[in-house]
Amino acid sequence: FVKLIGIYPTGTLVRLASDRLAVVLVQGNGSALAPIVQLICTLPARLPLVPDTLDLETSDDRILAIEDPAHWDLDIPALLRA
Numbered sequence: 001f002v003k004l005i006g007i008y009p010t011g012t013l014v015r016l017a018s019d020r021l022a023v024v025l026v027q028g029n030g031s032a033l034a035p036i037v038q039l040i041c042t043l044p045a046r047l048p049l050v051p052d053t054l055d056l057e058t059s060d061d062r063i064l065a066i067e068d069p070a071h072w073d074l075d076i077p078a079l080l081r082a
Contacts, residue, residue: 007032011076013067019043021067023076028057040079046072 008014012024014037022037034056039049056062069076 008035008063008066011080013040013069013072013074013076014063015043015065015067016061017064018061020049020061021072021074022054023079025053025080028055030057033063034059038080040074041072 008024010024010026014022014024016022016037020042021040023040024035025038026036028034028036036053036055036057039052039054041048054061
């Protein structure tokens, strides 16, 4: 099940060690802990970032926690359509 869905399913909002929020786009090819994400904003200032993807498997960054989109007033489906 974990190999199919991943630890962080697509659409999950995550906080990165670099103090950025990102949305999981797809599972990476290697570790289930290192999906490919779309960067959303910086923390704590909530400054929007130019939408960019980051493969956590090849990055020094890592996921620290899953975040509640409602807490950050984010509409994940709208962000992924943009």
